[in-house]
Amino acid sequence: SGLESGDVRMVVGTHALFQEKVNFENLGLVVTDEQQRFGVNQRRALLEKGANVDFLMMSATPIPRTYAHFLYGDIRLSSIKTMPPGRKPVKTKYVPTSSMKPILKEILSGIDTGRQCYVVCPMIDENLETNLKSVTTVYEGMLKTLPSKYRVALLHGRMKAEEKEEIMRRFADHEIDLLVSTTVIEVGIDVPNATMMVIYDAHRFGLSTLHQLRGRSARGKEQGVCFLLSKTKDPEAIERLKKLESLNDGFAISAYDLQSRGPGDLLGTRQSGLPTFILGDFEKDPAIMEVCVQDAKEILQAKVDKPMLDYVERSIKNARYFD
Template sequence: MSDIRLLKITEKRLDILKLMNIESLEDLINHYPYRYDVIEETYPTQEDDKIIIEGTLISPVKIFFRGRMSRMSFSVEDVYQVTIFNRHFLRQYLKQMTIITIIGKCQKDKITASDIKIKPISEIQGVHPVYSLKEGLTQKSFQQYVKKALNLLKGNIESFVPEEYIIKHQLIHKESALWNIHFPQSQEDIKQALKYLKYEEFLKFQLTMQTIKQQRTLEVGIAKRFDVQKFQSFILSLPYQLTQDQQTSVKEIVSDLQSPRMMYRFLQGDVGSGKTVVSSVALYANYLAGYQGALMAPTEILASQHYQTLLSFFKDTDVKIALLTGSLTNKEKERIYEQIQNGDIDMIVGTHALFQKKVEYHRLGFVITDEQHRFGVEQRKALKNKGSQVDFLIMSATPIPRTLAISMYGDMDVSTMKTMPKGRIPVVTKYIKSSSMKPILKDLKEYLASGGQCYVICPLVEDSEVLDAKSASQIAEAMQQYFRGTYQVGLLHGQMKDDEKDRIMQDFQKQKIHILVSTTVVEVGVDVKNANMMVIYNAERFGMSQLHQLRGRVGRGHQQAYCFFMSSSTSKEAIERLKYMEKSHDGFEISMYDLQIRGPGEVLGNRQSGLPTFLVADVFKDFPILNVAREDAMRIVEGYEKRNEYYHLMSTIQEKLKENNEYVD
């Protein structure tokens, strides 16, 4: 790394750069623009009211202040009345007959300007990068630092991508890409720069994934042997027949358990596709082989539900099951710790309590984590390391297309479940343009009178002065008053203590509570078959995948279920998303649509999932590049020992993996 002090700038400026995580010349040139201003004369059309024009200021400038806010207005060319907000510091330059360039939005003869340049358009037209900067740095000064850094590093910026692939994919070299991304002369320059930089990011990521996968294939696991007849008898004893996807997933997982290499598999399935059944069957195979199994869930509510499910599945077997969560008393925990260590417990279900220091397993052979993106990398690793040569299965109900899953989770084998169990009826979904329950109150009363239960979901726990959204506390209080003496209304949210949450959820399951007002704490896994109506307030505030997850809490039995999305939003995009949800029940389609709109960080939780946050690449919009990079990485990893030009490349990846054995960022 080259010392940032080579720029010869003030300590104050160096401190600002440090706040931006820029501590070397390489950090500086890798701080890319987040957008570009293209300045060329533009007049509005019917479809687009954007305007960029040059004009002569012909009237005195008027400024109005309201607190710290300002509004400045003036006329240009006897044609346009211009208004701009919070740019009063430009007043000293705006003298009559000054030629200026105005950028903004136009309606008839009125322009609301977003920026004003005190220069004619001929002097500033072109493509201008815009950076995310800390206060104290201007766009101009930052660009000067980047130019100086690029000149200092001239001739020493090597392309990470091998020459063979630069030629194959018609890429420019890295040094040219960096000049183009920071100092483009045209939009074609930006396109060429991004083509190289995106491919390089994906190639690094895929080389890392493929290297980890190759290393794992060399890791010696335990080939688990068990009584296949007993295993098949257990599957036949289940209360329902496995779907085709469940059968395929079970075969893949059991094959991994029987293999002499360690399992590292990613199981993804749509809401209600039956991942819990598959994981239970897999735990039983592991048990028959003489090993302990652990199932980790992100919340106590979900852990408790998994525990109850396992108890019901294994009630006619000798399997001993325990639930280990943080809310147990110390005495209860100590008793379970002892049973786990002595091998008196065969299957342990719990939260992060499963990997605490005090927990020592007798013969841990299989670990499953549910809703894997909710656990940090270190948490998953800590549980897996509780045993020796442990097989590992991670599950997620945020489904993405299989080809994309293989590319994103390239170090794992992928099992995908789409088909639903027989008898599952799609949830009738309706978007209601309202901020209150008034339009559906009659439906709710009739449904409750028939003996059903209802979820009411709110985006907030308490009222907010900042956000215009319904809070669970406010809605619960209003509904308690309205239904007093008729129906019991409960309140559930994440700020409650775990034992209180469990008590409320149990009361709802036992039908002591008829209406459960909740935040998204019920999003994952909670299963109450008598609850077949859901009302979601401010539905526009949730992502589509999250709405699909929430909707999946109803319709768990054989009765028709209903879900109402309440929203008074006027946003065209928000309304389109909610209307899309009315007609689509395929979690894979919904997730892809959601990912394209909101990006992977919002939906999958990149930082927690162990996936890198790419600087310029987008795994969904740039999927074709990701796929090509994956194929190239597989070829490089397979043949690098025979090709000198790949050796340096792979050495870099392997060195990085020693520092961080999850991925290279």
């Protein structure tokens, strides 16, 4: 009610902000942090709660669709290229296996020197059809096989908020050595001592997610290391994982992702895949795209074609945000 009456001028919130029942007196600016974690319709739902809302998107790893808007749309880009003081890029290693066995000695050795480790899995529960590692299976396996001196904990999205907060507090206080988790640790987690990470079935994650995840192990002064485990035989998936061994810049990763997956529908909701242009090829014709954008700006600035300008004005009033 405070937002609707205008008594509240600024609000910080989660996805709850774009629920249907939330209204704003005069929404003027939306800042979306970690914007790659939001769907097209989610961003649109929030923006459409105001008229001509200014939009600031923040991300360490823009998804292909957003990167395409930087190239061919009308988004002004500010880029911070430097890392925070004292931070080092994460060393990433692709390991063609579905088991921690080949790297276990290195992980335990790191823990013995006082470091901590994230272990990330794509599933909460075991699913025989997908044959993917689940956090519950990996967690239970560690409890059975690792010496009792290694303290292991479990974290996933189905746990109660208080339980999750308690686990993260204990991990931050170094009461836990190995945290077995889903992607809930992708953002908002800052444990400088946790400089090791293992990601099971890494081929099942997008490059932006993998880049975000491994960033959790680069919060301290020690050299962070991330192991990408995958037994996939898909050549393209293997190439993508190997690419992360050499790419550390979020924009470089997005550019590579854009080339390999496509940008999705710039006016639709698909966030990857090739757009359905009748003429032209997104990858092969970047110069044409740039010329189109420039021509459109010049035509609008010239203000000669009155019927077209009237049409554009009407369209803007009825337009839906496309990102």
